[in-house]
Amino acid sequence: xxxxxxxxxxxxxxxxxxxxxxxxxxxxxxxxxxxxxxxxxxxxxxxxxxxxxxxxxxxxxxxxxxxxxxxxxxxxxxxxxxxxxxxxxxxxxxxxxxxxxxxxxxxxxxxxxxxxxxxxxxxxxxxxxxxxxxxxxxxxxxxxxxxxxxxxxxxxxxx
Amino acid sequence: xxxxxxxxxxxxxxxxxxxxxxxxxxxxxxxxxxxxxxxxxxxxxxxxxxxxxxxxxxxxxxxxxxxxxxxxxxxxxxxxxxxxxxxxxxxxxxxxxxxxxxxxxxxxxxxxxxxxxxxxxxxxxxxxxxxxxxxxxxxxxxxxxxxxxxxxxxxxxxxxxxxxxxxxxxxxxxxxxxxxxxxxxxxxxxxxxxxxxxxxxxxxxxxxxxxxxxxxxxxxxxxxxxxxxxxxxxxxxxxxxxxxxxxxxxxxxxxxxxxxxxxxxxxxxxxxxxxxxxxxxxxxxxxxxxxxxxxxxxxxxxxxxxxxxxxxxxxxxxxxxxxxxxxxxxxxxxxxxxxxxxxxxxxxxxxxxxxxxxxxxxxxxxxxxxx
Numbered sequence: 001x002x003x004x005x006x007x008x009x010x011x012x013x014x015x016x017x018x019x020x021x022x023x024x025x026x027x028x029x030x031x032x033x034x035x036x037x038x039x040x041x042x043x044x045x046x047x048x049x050x051x052x053x054x055x056x057x058x059x060x061x062x063x064x065x066x067x068x069x070x071x072x073x074x075x076x077x078x079x080x081x082x083x084x085x086x087x088x089x090x091x092x093x094x095x096x097x098x099x100x101x102x103x104x105x106x107x108x109x110x111x112x113x114x115x116x117x118x119x120x121x122x123x124x125x126x127x128x129x130x131x132x133x134x135x136x137x138x139x140x141x142x143x144x145x146x147x148x149x150x151x152x153x154x155x156x157x158x159x
Numbered sequence: 160x161x162x163x164x165x166x167x168x169x170x171x172x173x174x175x176x177x178x179x180x181x182x183x184x185x186x187x188x189x190x191x192x193x194x195x196x197x198x199x200x201x202x203x204x205x206x207x208x209x210x211x212x213x214x215x216x217x218x219x220x221x222x223x224x225x226x227x228x229x230x231x232x233x234x235x236x237x238x239x240x241x242x243x244x245x246x247x248x249x250x251x252x253x254x255x256x257x258x259x260x261x262x263x264x265x266x267x268x269x270x271x272x273x274x275x276x277x278x279x280x281x282x283x284x285x286x287x288x289x290x291x292x293x294x295x296x297x298x299x300x301x302x303x304x305x306x307x308x309x310x311x312x313x314x315x316x317x318x319x320x321x322x323x324x325x326x327x328x329x330x331x332x333x334x335x336x337x338x339x340x341x342x343x344x345x346x347x348x349x350x351x352x353x354x355x356x357x358x359x360x361x362x363x364x365x366x367x368x369x370x371x372x373x374x375x376x377x378x379x380x381x382x383x384x385x386x387x388x389x390x391x392x393x394x395x396x397x398x399x400x401x402x403x404x405x406x407x408x409x410x411x412x413x414x415x416x417x418x419x420x421x422x423x424x425x426x427x428x429x430x431x432x433x434x435x436x437x438x439x440x441x442x443x444x445x446x447x448x449x450x451x452x453x454x455x456x457x458x459x460x461x462x463x464x465x466x467x468x469x470x471x472x473x474x475x476x477x478x479x480x481x482x483x484x485x486x487x488x489x490x491x492x493x494x495x496x497x498x499x500x501x502x503x504x505x506x507x508x509x510x511x512x513x514x515x516x517x518x519x520x521x522x523x524x525x526x527x528x529x530x
Contacts, residue, residue, distance in 0.1 A: 014358035021353045025290055036297055052311035052326065080223035115226040115317045120325065129311065 049131040054114040058130040059147040066155040069126035071102035075118035083111045105147040178207050185525030196510045201503045209529045216489040221247045221456040229315035232527035234274040235469040237266045240319040246465040246476040247321040250458035256447040259323030260401045268432040273302040274470035275429050278522045283354050285519035286363050301339045322450035364419035368505040368517035379497035382472025387421035389414040394468035406438050421520040495527040
């Protein structure tokens, strides 16, 4: 008799626990408002990534095509993967002074791990992280980029 | 010794589980010896995702090597970074500002919550319930959004730096975390309703994969795996770092030693993490978030060790320095490796279907085991 009572109570409690779970599943099945799935890429227009999101390294240029990079190679030294290569040149200013300046800022996106160490190392805030995250291309060579735009030069007053 | 796949002379069957099996959550390769359906022996074969992270770190500076550890246990990347930052700070004797200390603990606990949420979903999926996986990811998404806003990444943060944290908190951080906690408090009760109280789930977990406290100690198990066997091993309690000595929380201990005990430990830890975050979220001190350090960090000659409690157990960082800008040798003590070593002991004598449940309660992250 005791065996039968335990057996029946096991069945009752077991069935109850299953129904409790099913109730919750049923609730979410009937309440569409609780669904948080985003329909990417249909929602691309309204999708907004946070300001600090790390997508790729870009160099900031102002309207006169001027940047703030002095070619000090602090970012190149800070990078753990050899993602950044900076080529400098010697420029002669109108008053005859010779000065080191940036020639090419080579950025290997295919090697970058978005660790943000180069941005933190930059003394003049010349580079920053952009929010672009769709990096697929058909050829790997397209991932090697020149960050300084053609014809750009250093902004006046940046040392 | 690598066993031959096939049938042995005693009529036992030797089969592969993995490395491409969905239930192993990664590239873990188990060679299982079976007698009928009963497990006689489980032999893990590692190395499928070995990236020689320890060797890589020897050529990276003390600021650079931290980001690599996010790729070990990717579910608790904050806590791994934290352990490394602590070790460098110990060597350099850098005083961390109080604001950074609190931010670090907040981030650690959020990471622990996110990690346990994912484990809960994957655990239920391993034993055959698919729906909880989606519920778990729904809540984890909220944490990921908070992380994304403050740290700029969702998985591999690299937020902890020697001397503090890389950025200050986002202005919305406190409000969003409070909203999340209010939301998650109701959801964790739903977790219990859906899975913990479920009779099928309980029958699959109770009495399966027994690990005694002596065995847990001798195999070097840490974290929820050992605490499920009644071994008190929480680094946050025994060697408090940052502000863990000032917050009130309990070390969740279960004495069952079986799968259900380990499950309950993690569920309890989620509630403790919520309580820690609630205590700290309104008491973030102002001031600096990053201590002023030299541009090039040079650890003095010597050996340094620091340990933190990740979601899976004790994570240790051991640095030998020759006084240069790069470490001479780095050793990481990862919790997953030691926990996995107890798998053979736990699984012997159980049925093949229970192996997946036992692996689920160990909460294995394969890149953490292989490094």
